[in-house]
Amino acid sequence: MEIEKLNRIKAVLAETGKQGKWLAKQLGKDPATVSKWCTNTIQPDLKTLAEIAELLDVNIRELLVNTK
Template sequence: MERINRIKEVLVIQGKSQVWLAEKLGKSTTAIAAMCNNRTQPHLKDLKKIAFVLDIDIRELLVSTKE
């Protein structure tokens, strides 16, 4: 499975849990777990909300294509 987002990494760095993020976004923990494990990808609107909640630039949530 291709790694596209870094949501799980950012949560670990900030010391926050997937349950915490699910509560902040009003989403199920199953949906957040799927995003964190790159089984599904969030819509851009959701990615923007995640960036806002985590107080980071939206680009920090994505894996660079220029590594």
């Protein structure tokens, strides 16, 4: 069964030239947690997603997969 992709964190990190380790450090999270977000194994909560958007200087919508 294919994992449903809900976020684009990995793509936006690549687009902004940042790495998961950097994001983990900025958020005070375990790098393994960020890795799971990047592979869509788990999803960050909305508050964390907003923090990620601010750190990456992107609109929060850019971090989500468009459903329509």
